[in-house]
Amino acid sequence: MTYCVGMLLNEGIVMLSDTRTNAGLDNISTFSKMFAIEREGDRALVLMTAGNLAITQAVWNLLQAGVWLNGSSQTLADVPDMFTAAQLVGAAVRQVAAMDSAALAAQGLGFDCSLLIGGQIAGGRPRLFLVYSAGNFIEATDDTPFLQIGEHKYGKPILDRVVTPQTTLVEGVALTLISMDSTIRSNLSVALPLDLSVVRVDQLRICTRRRITEDDAYYRTIRDGWSNALRDAYLGLPRPDFVLA
Amino acid sequence: MTYCVGMLLNEGIVMLSDTRTNAGLDNISTFSKMFAIEREGDRALVLMTAGNLAITQAVWNLLQAGVWLNGSSQTLADVPDMFTAAQLVGAAVRQVAAMDSAALAAQGLGFDCSLLIGGQIAGGRPRLFLVYSAGNFIEATDDTPFLQIGEHKYGKPILDRVVTPQTTLVEGVALTLISMDSTIRSNLSVALPLDLSVVRVDQLRICTRRRITEDDAYYRTIRDGWSNALRDAYLGLPRPDFVLA
Numbered sequence: 001m002t003y004c005v006g007m008l009l010n011e012g013i014v015m016l017s018d019t020r021t022n023a024g025l026d027n028i029s030t031f032s033k034m035f036a037i038e039r040e041g042d043r044a045l046v047l048m049t050a051g052n053l054a055i056t057q058a059v060w061n062l063l064q065a066g067v068w069l070n071g072s073s074q075t076l077a078d079v080p081d082m083f084t085a086a087q088l089v090g091a092a093v094r095q096v097a098a099m100d101s102a103a104l105a106a107q108g109l110g111f112d113c114s115l116l117i118g119g120q121i122a123g124g125r126p127r128l129f130l131v132y133s134a135g136n137f138i139e140a141t142d143d144t145p146f147l148q149i150g151e152h153k154y155g156k157p158i159l160d161r162v163v164t165p166q167t168t169l170v171e172g173v174a175l176t177l178i179s180m181d182s183t184i185r186s187n188l189s190v191a192l193p194l195d196l197s198v199v200r201v202d203q204l205r206i207c208t209r210r211r212i213t214e215d216d217a218y219y220r221t222i223r224d225g226w227s228n229a230l231r232d233a234y235l236g237l238p239r240p241d242f243v244l245a
Numbered sequence: 246m247t248y249c250v251g252m253l254l255n256e257g258i259v260m261l262s263d264t265r266t267n268a269g270l271d272n273i274s275t276f277s278k279m280f281a282i283e284r285e286g287d288r289a290l291v292l293m294t295a296g297n298l299a300i301t302q303a304v305w306n307l308l309q310a311g312v313w314l315n316g317s318s319q320t321l322a323d324v325p326d327m328f329t330a331a332q333l334v335g336a337a338v339r340q341v342a343a344m345d346s347a348a349l350a351a352q353g354l355g356f357d358c359s360l361l362i363g364g365q366i367a368g369g370r371p372r373l374f375l376v377y378s379a380g381n382f383i384e385a386t387d388d389t390p391f392l393q394i395g396e397h398k399y400g401k402p403i404l405d406r407v408v409t410p411q412t413t414l415v416e417g418v419a420l421t422l423i424s425m426d427s428t429i430r431s432n433l434s435v436a437l438p439l440d441l442s443v444v445r446v447d448q449l450r451i452c453t454r455r456r457i458t459e460d461d462a463y464y465r466t467i468r469d470g471w472s473n474a475l476r477d478a479y480l481g482l483p484r485p486d487f488v489l490a
Contacts, residue, residue, distance in 0.1 A: 153398035157427045161472050162479055170484045178479060182402045198488055207489045218485050225482045227406050233474030234407055234423060239415045240463050243443055244452045 001189035002033055002150035004048040005159070005176050006116040008128040008140040011169045012200040012207075013118045015046040016176040018184070020191040021053050034195040035060050037076045040205045043121040045076055045085060046197045050150035051113030051133065052104075055096055059113065062092040082119065082127035089117050090135035097135070114149040119199050126201055154186045155179030169198055177212075177222045185227075194219070246434035247278055247395035249293040250404070250421050251361045253373040253385040256414045257445040257452075258363045260291040261421040263429070265436040266298050279440040280305050282321045285450045288366040290321055290330060291442045295395035296358030296378065297349075300341055304358065307337040327364065327372035334362050335380035342380070359394040364444050371446055399431045400424030414443055422457075422467045430472075439464070 004017040017033045031053060037045040047063070049056035066073035069084070069091045079085045093113060101111045111133055118128035118140075128140040130147040140147050142165045148156065159179050167175065173196065183190045198208035212219045249262040262278045276298060282290040292308070294301035311318035314329070314336045324330045338358060346356045356378055363373035363385075373385040375392045385392050387410045393401065404424050412420065418441065428435045443453035457464045 153431070154402055156431050157399055157402075158475055158479060160431055161475050170488045173485050173488050174482060175479065177485075178482070186398070186401050186405055200490075208487060210487060218483070218487065221483055226478070229478030229481055230403055230406050230475075233471070233478045234403060234420065236474055237419060237423070237470045238463075238466055240418050240422075242453060242455060242463065243415045243418050245445075 001187060002050040003148070003152065003155065003180060003183045003187075003190045004033060004050055004116055004150055005146060005148045005152075005155065005179055006048065006118045006128050006140070007146045007163060007167070007172045007176065008118065008126060008165070009145060009167050009169060009172050010165045010201070012198065012203075013046070013120070013126050013128055014169060014172040014176055015048055015116065015118055015197045016180055017048045017195050018180065018190045019193050019195065020189055022189050030193070032195055034197060036197060036206055036209070037119075038206050039077065041122065042204060043077075043119065044199045044204055044206045045117065045119035045121070046199065046206065047076070047089070048116045048149065049113065050115070052109075052111075055100065055111065055113040056115065058096045058100070059089070059092045059115065062095055063088065067092045067095060079121070081121050081124045082129070085119070085121070086117055086129035086131060086137045086139070089115055089129075089131045090137055093131060093133060094135040097133070116147055116149055120201065120204060122204055126199060151183055151187050151190050155183040158182065169200060173198065174222065177219060178226050181223050181226055246432060247295040248393070248397065248400065248425060248428045248432075248435045249278060249295055249361055249395055250391060250393045250397075250400065250424055251293065251363045251373050251385070252391045252408060252412070252417045252421065253363065253371060253410070254390060254412050254414060254417050255410045255446070257443065257448075258291070258365070258371050258373055259414060259417040259421055260293055260361065260363055260442045261425055262293045262440050263425065263435045264438050264440065265434055267434055275438070277440055279442060281442060281451055281454070282364075283451050284322065286367070287449060288322075288364065289444045289449055289451050290362065290364035290366070291444065291451065292321070292334070293361045293394065294358065295360070297354075297356075300345065300356065300358040301360065303341045303345070304334070304337045304360065307340055308333065312337045312340060324366070326366050326369045327374070330364070330366070331362055331374035331376060331382045331384070334360055334374075334376045335382055338376060338378060339380040342378070361392055361394055365446065365449060367449055371444060396428055396432050396435050400428040403427065414445060418443065419467065422464060423471050426468050426471055
């Protein structure tokens with residue numbers, strides 16, 4: 001499994017992914033699911049992937065090598081804007097589907113992948129998209145400023161209640177880590193280390209990149225603090241008076 | 246969808262279910278998924294169901310009418326102990342599967358149901374079981390004192406962190422309602438009203454039964470209080486110092 005979460009905030013974009021992959025419970029590995037395309041002053045893009053690793057690695061390779069879109073071969077390093085970047089990711093997904101779907105189906109496997117692409121390209125604003133395995137996509141908006149792929153449920157309640165476009169990048173980082181911690185606590189197939197990237201609006205570079213391991217002091221603070229805070233939150237609530245002795 | 250949670254605590258058993266059913270997003274109804282078998286001084290059993298409503302209603306009808314098990318027709322009102330009660334639920338599930346599976350498969354539908362059966366029968370201790378659609382079952386233990394069916398993920402993180410066998414019944418009721426609130430907040434197909442039952446150890450009756458609606462003052466306190474408490478818990482955590490300006 002996988003958990004990746006992206007946030008589109010007024011201050012910029014936060015992207016966080018885990019690194020656990022598994023081909024069955026008895027075959028667990030560590031692969032980064034986060035890929036960056038950065039040219040300072042021109043663009044800062046971050047791609048995160050979930051689903052079949054062979055598919056998502058093929059997509060990432062095609063996005064670097066060139067994918068046919070709108071009459072020319074383009075890469076994420078040269079697309080003119082974020083909408084085209086999302087289209088290009090979708091086109092890459094469709095190209096891999098055309099290559100692999102029949103062979104996967106012959107093995108009884110579906111074509112399973114989903115991707116988050118977020119960032120900013122000079123001349124445009126920061127944008128964040130979720131690309132489905134059909135190659136179509138949706139975009140984060142003020143109403144729903146975060147998007148998730150993979151094991152999204154455990155980490156969603158806190159995001160549902162707190163995240164707004166006014167959330168700062170620093171708060172966004174804390175919230176993505178809390179959301180990830182809830183997921184890791186309840187699903188063994190999501191695990192450290194984590195990859196974090198932050199793109200601040202109009203800087204056109206990835207201002208923070210961090211690999212977060214077991215030894216990361218801040219993550220440990222969040223992990224222990226959130227468990228304690230949840231317990232305290234519960235302890236602070238009133239008890240029902242209708243449970244009969 | 247559905248969410249039901251049961252807890253096996255030293256003080257007894259807490260059972261909570263929602264009431265929303267849907268045959269597609271455009272066909273939403275309210276059905277109780279909680280059924281009680283009570284004979285004061287002899288037994289107090291509570292059954293909760295998830296999955297295909299036609300299947301689970303058939304199971305409940307068979308459990309009242311009689312299911313063949315160990316050489317005789319038995320009902321939940323006359324099984325001698327909780328283990329036999331769980332076996333009887335499993336036998337009822339298998340009987341419905343024998344009747345309906347082929348016709349469901351012809352419509353492209355699986356045989357989908359799961360049930361929680363908890364309570365106490367005179368001469369034994371309180372026990373809680375989760376019965377699968379194959380009719381086999383597992384039992385809650387001190388290591389894992391709660392069991393869930395249906396949409397279990399959103400409401401699991403708080404339970405993972407707090408519930409132990411030492412949790413009191415009053416705390417257990419608060420925790421099941423918090424867990425349910427997290428689920429309702431994030432999944433439209435789980436909804437009020439709720440059905441709550443509490444079986445206190447060795448009382449051999451259902452000491453508390455309550456239908457919880459939108460107007461329930463305590464539930465409103467939990468709902469608003471938990472959202473605020475989550476926000477406060479998050480606000481009380483430190484912020485990362487590594488996000489660059």
